[in-house]
Amino acid sequence: MMVKSFLLAALSAVTTLVQGHPSQERSLTERASTDRLVFAHFMIGITSDRTSSADYDADMQRAKSYGIDAFALNIGVDPYTDQQLGFAYASAANNDMKVFISFDFNWWHTSQATAIGQKIAQYASLPAQLKVDDKVFVSSFAGDGVDIAAMRSAAGTELFFAPNFHPSYGTDLSNVDGLLNWMAWPNNGNNKAPDATGNVTVEQGDQQYVSALAGKAYIAPASPWFSTHFGPEVSYSKNWVFPSDLLWYNRWQELLTLGPRFIEIVTWNDYGESHYIGPLDSPHTDDGASKWVNDMPHDGWLDLAKPFIAAFKAGATTVDSYITSDELIYWYRPTPKDVNCDATDTCMDPNASNSSGNYFIGRPNGYQTMEDSVFVVSLFTAAAEITVTSGGNSQTFQASAGANAFQVPMGVGTQTFSVTRNGATVFQGTSLKQIIDGCVCGLYNFNAYGSSPCFL
Structure with missing residues (x-):
């Protein structure tokens, strides 16, 4: 048999070969509202250099080809947010993708329920807006304590609200439709790596959310890595890791067993925390992360996820029959x-x-x-x-x-x-x-x- 030798410089050609296999044939609009969906968290805050909807096309096309149904568009309160949301929604519509807003409460405040509802209303009727159970889908990063009734009233349309609230905070969950769990990494229970004070597995986090939701929709997290190393060059200095190693592979195995309604990949393009699965050439500004991101592709992680995504959507508990080509990922x-x-x-x-x-x-x-x-x-x-x-x-x-x-x-x-x-x-x-x-x-x-x- 002829030996085939590939170097990383030939990665784009390899990716084309892999993508040539059949994947998800039906458009999202053709799927029943009860079908399982896969999202990827997408940081709008680093996209101010994009000048048209075309600048989002490659991301939309790539994500769709791997079975991702929608981008969760993480937004703060930057002056370019609306322009970039407009571009993203237009690109999604042009590429048969869906998107929804995820309000980042590092920048939004829980006192802004009316403004949040008004922001939802701005985009709710656009063709690319994800709807679940015929309701406009909305999520968040954090936000416990926001006035959900005021937000819904200001939105003026039915919402499927699945925020990143925390059951451990004692937050009232009666007015949510589901929840996103952000903690996709083993941790100590206090947002750091496991240590002498605690060791909480991602599966234990799943069970906490599933129990608190009592049958409501769960957005289970999947993340390949976490490392951030910002020093005094930024105002939000942070420097820690979560143990990642074989996390991405093991997590997908867990998710096939768990079978949640939704999965959210954390993330597509958060280079600052090193858990990006999107390509390095996805247009973005540099918040200082280039020091540890340059020449550090993560392309293989998306290849690894592809058969697992297909298996998840089919309701399978093992991936083997969804592997249609031979790949070695490292x-x-x-x-x-x-x-x-x-x-x-x-x-x-x-x-x-x-x-x-x-x-x-x-x-x-x-x-x-x-x-x-x-x-x-x-x-x-x-x-x-x-x-x-x-x-x-x-x-x-x-x-x-x-x-x-x-x-x-x-x-x-x-x-x-x-x-x-x-x-x-x-x-x-x-x-x-x-x-x-x-x-x-x-x-x-x-x-x-x-x-x-x-x-x-």
Whole structure:
């Protein structure tokens, strides 16, 4: 059999091959209102450089091709918000996608219920507006305590309101139609990585929400990663990680078992927190995240999600029969976690703003919970043997047909991957990103580098 070798530079061609397989054929408007839906959280706040609806087309088309039904458009109160919402709604309509507004209460206030309702009314009648059970769908980031009755009155139309309220706060949930759980990562119960004070799994968070909702719609979160490293260069300094490692793969397995009505991917384009699954060339302004995002694609995570999304929508509890092509997906951090970058890192300044309590000096809070490993997921139509070489560490795995996950201890140097089937090498490739025993641009960079080589 001829060997096919792919480098990351050829990623776009690989993606085209994968996308050529049949996916979701029906348009969203043709699906019953009780069907399961998948959303992706989309940050409008970093899109001020987009000048027309066409600037959103590639995002809409790409998301749709992977089975994502709607973007949750996260908005603050920026002066360009309405212009960008107009572009996004128009692009969604042109590309048979849906969108809905997610009010970010980092910027909105719970006292603004009437203004929020009026903002909903501005866009409620547009063709791309997502409706669920014939009601205008609306969500939020935080917002516990907003006057829902006043908001509904100001909107002047029936709403399906599924905000990111928190059952643990004792918030009145009688007037919501569902809830979004944002906490997509293992945590300590206080918005940080698990530690001696607590260890809350994402599944435990699911159960808390499902119990509180008592049959109402649950928007379950799915996120591949979390790392943020803003220092004094911004007013919202924050520096922590959640343990992510194989979270993306494991979470999709959990979601097929859980079977919620909705899933929201966190996120499409939040580069600042490193959980983007959209492409790096999606137009956006730089809020300082480029220091750890440049040359760090996450394309493979979307490839990994595609068969799981199809399985979820079909009501399946396993993904295997929805894998229609052979793919090997990998990711890893660019340095071991114990490298010392104190002399040059931007988060060494003790005078950075810490009004949120999220700023920590030096390495990000929670860094110890990350594993120094190279992570590999196989999506195979037939069994094969995988060999991963990370620096001086090399391991071989037997991968069955279906989805499988493996990890190899991180080794400094070149990262190579090969697949053998029936005694013949059917894929071999070398990543363009080496793991270094040093500091990337002088920083502690806990973002992941990932791509999706493919063999057919």
